Amino acid sequence: MPDSAPIIEARGLTRAFGGFIAVKNVNLKVRGGTIHALIGPNGAGKSTLFNLLTKFLSPSGGSIFFKGRDVTHMAPADIALLGLVRSFQISSVFPHLSAHENVRVALQARECETFAFWKSNRTLRRLNDEASNLLESVGLADRSQTRASELSYGRKRALELATTLALDPEVLLLDEPMAGMGTEDIGRTANLIRSVGNGRTILMVEHNLGVVADLSDAITVLRRGEIIAEGTYAEVSADSEVRKAYLGGAHG
Template identity: 85%
Template sequence: MPENAPIIEARRLTRSFGGFVAVNNVDIQISPGTIHALIGPNGAGKSTLFNLLTKFLSPSSGHIFFKGRDITGMAPADIARLGLVRSFQISSVFPHLSAHENVRVALQAREHETFSFWKSNTCLRRFDDEASALLESVGLSDKAGALASELSYGRKRALELATTLALEPEVLLLDEPMAGMGTEDIGRTADLIRRVGKGRTVLMVEHNLGVVADLSDTITVLRRGEVIAEGSYAEVSANSEVRQAYMGASHV
């Protein structure tokens, strides 16, 4: 990939649902090693665009590229193997497995193994050190033996991030990582995203504008399925179209 080339790029990306155009001829470039946020008022098309870029929706027209490779026709599992791994808005951990076991499942999946309770501990133990290190990286060392169902909502999201990191993503794709969190968990999760994002590219949809302002290098603002502004938080918050889209809210 040429130096300074985008790691993810969309060209004239469009998605229609019947007669409704949710995303309309969007061009977007995600620079490697940055945290890039998609924002916009309700109904702006940001979730649809995110689903297109992560291949959970197919475009009506347009193309998506990863490191210069056209991935428009690829399935989500295939792009995950390329290094684009998505973390979901709703926590997707196994509730009746421990935090350690959840991460070990992800590590086995990375090795293209099926998680098997009947495998010997000796066979599975080779994942233990890496699982412990991943739990430590997200601040869950003290919860390694706890069932996922026993964790607080914020800690479940941290566990989900650990399982995502187990797949060794080059690009982290985060769908509303702060959704449903209290103030304390939001601060902790923002710090976690900043920490694990070092050396990676992060693309996220996020409604919490304080988090977006704090974390993001670049922000793309959508309205009615079209990009109306892009740049730093200072740049987009000063844009008159953005302020109008958010109904003149002083905190934009």
């Protein structure tokens, strides 16, 4: 069951680039245990808002809270240690390592075991078992010894998700997880997100409105840097301002 208290909260969040205000006085609450989507037409400010929430941009004004703690001025690496991890952006894979080796590197980083050649065989065996379990959880058990560079685009994104899950995040922040995927990969990835979202919170920016409708518990719609609607897909899709924002435009 979703938590009633917000796990991520933005208060009056604003970001200006010179004289242009990309995000204006945004108040956002993401409840724990939900899949929450940020959508809006091209130029709506959703990517800027996402970059603010994941600390890849600093706000011009306002505050960001994670589990009630003010993280406005914390670095991305520091909030990742708190359990707020951005995927498909910071979890780049090593192309010449196998899928299994990539996940084990992430596990070693989590446990500060980068110099694992000093570790005992028992420790390495445990990491190997955990890496295998993570690969199985994202449907890559049969690709464990395949080099990352040889994986299809959709499977490579699944590997990136596995390396992110190796950090044991409480909140997953997904930046356009379906971008560039064909129909088969979109379906597989949507099922994967639903599966790994069980017991976690997911905040994602996504252009594919079919995916948003299928996966999301809550949706925030932006236009020109401001929130114009929030609610379930049925609620926001029936909103006259949302219809106006998308009328004649791309679903971007």
